[in-house]
Structures are given as C-alpha cells and as structure tokens.
Amino acid sequence: MPPNDTSALGAPRDGHGRGLSPARQALSDSVYENIKAMVMDHEITPGARVSIEALARALSVSPTPIREALARLESDGLVVKRPLSGYRTTELLTRQGLEELFEMRQLLEPRAAALAAGNASEAQLDGIERSAEEMQSHSGTAGRYAAYRDFAALDQRFHDAIAQASGRPLLADAVERLHSHLHIFRLSSVLDAEDPTLAEHQRVLHAVLRRNPDRAAEAMAEHLARSLRRQLSQDDES
Numbered sequence: 001m002p003p004n005d006t007s008a009l010g011a012p013r014d015g016h017g018r019g020l021s022p023a024r025q026a027l028s029d030s031v032y033e034n035i036k037a038m039v040m041d042h043e044i045t046p047g048a049r050v051s052i053e054a055l056a057r058a059l060s061v062s063p064t065p066i067r068e069a070l071a072r073l074e075s076d077g078l079v080v081k082r083p084l085s086g087y088r089t090t091e092l093l094t095r096q097g098l099e100e101l102f103e104m105r106q107l108l109e110p111r112a113a114a115l116a117a118g119n120a121s122e123a124q125l126d127g128i129e130r131s132a133e134e135m136q137s138h139s140g141t142a143g144r145y146a147a148y149r150d151f152a153a154l155d156q157r158f159h160d161a162i163a164q165a166s167g168r169p170l171l172a173d174a175v176e177r178l179h180s181h182l183h184i185f186r187l188s189s190v191l192d193a194e195d196p197t198l199a200e201h202q203r204v205l206h207a208v209l210r211r212n213p214d215r216a217a218e219a220m221a222e223h224l225a226r227s228l229r230r231q232l233s234q235d236d237e238s
Helices: 022-040 052-059 063-076 095-119 122-136 145-164 169-177 180-187 196-209 213-237
Strands: 079-082 086-089
Touching (some): 022 063, 022 180, 052 063, 063 079, 095 145, 095 180, 095 196, 095 213, 122 145, 145 169, 145 180, 145 196, 180 213, 196 213
Antiparallel strands (some): 079 086
C-alpha cells in the first residue's frame, strides 16, 4: 500500500459522512503521517498517553485532524482508545505476540498465494509484479521511519495484492487487517541492501506468475518462516 493510501480504511470523512475536500484531505493525510512517524520512531514511546492538545500545538493544527489521525492509527493497531483516559500508543509486540502474529499469517497467506496463482487476473499479476519491482529501489534503507516508510508500504502492498488476487474477499480482508508490516517495522528499522525479503518475494512472485498454487503456498510459507526467524534473532541480539 502506498504511504498515503487510505483505501483499506476509507478516506476520512466529516461527522455527516461526507468526503473531505482535497485541501482538508491533504491536511488529514499529512497529520496522520506525522503522528505515525512519531509512533514508529518511538518519539511517542510505546504505552504512552497521547495528548491531542500537545500534538495540535506541535503540528500547528486544530484538534480535529489530530483526532482523525488517531482514529486511523487505532485501525492500524498503533494506538488504542481507552474509556476516560483517551488514546495511548500500543505496546511493542512481545516475543509471544510476534510468534502469534506470524502464526496467523501462516494460516492465511500461503493459502492466499495458492489461490492467487489460480485466480489472479492479468491486471492483478501486473500489480503484484510491479510492487516487487518497486521494492528493489527502496532496499538498503534504514533508520527513521521517514526513510524506510516506502519500503514498509510496498512490503504491505505486495502481500495485500496477493491476498486480493486470491478471489476470496474475506481472506483478503483478514490479511489486510493484520497490518503486520507496521508492527514488524516498529520493532526494528534495520534494513540491509542484501535483505533476503526481496529474494523471497521474487520466489513467491515467480510461483504465482507461473500459476503454480503448490509452489506459491510453499514459497510464501518459507518467506514467513524466515522472516519470523530474522525478527526473533534481532530480538535475541538486542
């Protein structure tokens, strides 16, 4: 998904359900990206209370776009709204939480890849291939979220595009709602020019393009297993 793509959540709307004006939409997206970067970079620390008033002052906007952004971040799983206490950033995934996230992905995504190999339209195949190619130009990016945001967004777009090409809307929705890329990249911003993610994506892509469901499922399962091992290894080293 592109950095400012709100298609999964729907564009922000006013209290009457009308779409925002282009200028208001641009402001809403900018505020959302600014606050998301603060959360991803731990400028707002995990588990901390989020002050709407303080953010409004820091970003020189009214509280309204702050509230809109926090509602979107709640859908992303990066903040949570608690009764009487307002918003707080979510805690980082624990080792158990990370393993459970990948357990869910292993249940969903290999099946989605197998179905995509059989069901994807030519346009959908082009979209999956384009996402994989665009990730190549963003490899080797590390550091603050602003630097690796596009890589993270393209990573999700690749996985979401495969799920959407499965022809199973409920399955695709379940994959998208995991927002796994945000939780994983929030744990570690360390990327490498030789990141094996790119090669693993290529193996999934080739299996889907060749219309090989078994190989697509196998390649996706292997990618997820290796990704989990990399994350757990980083956790052990930290």
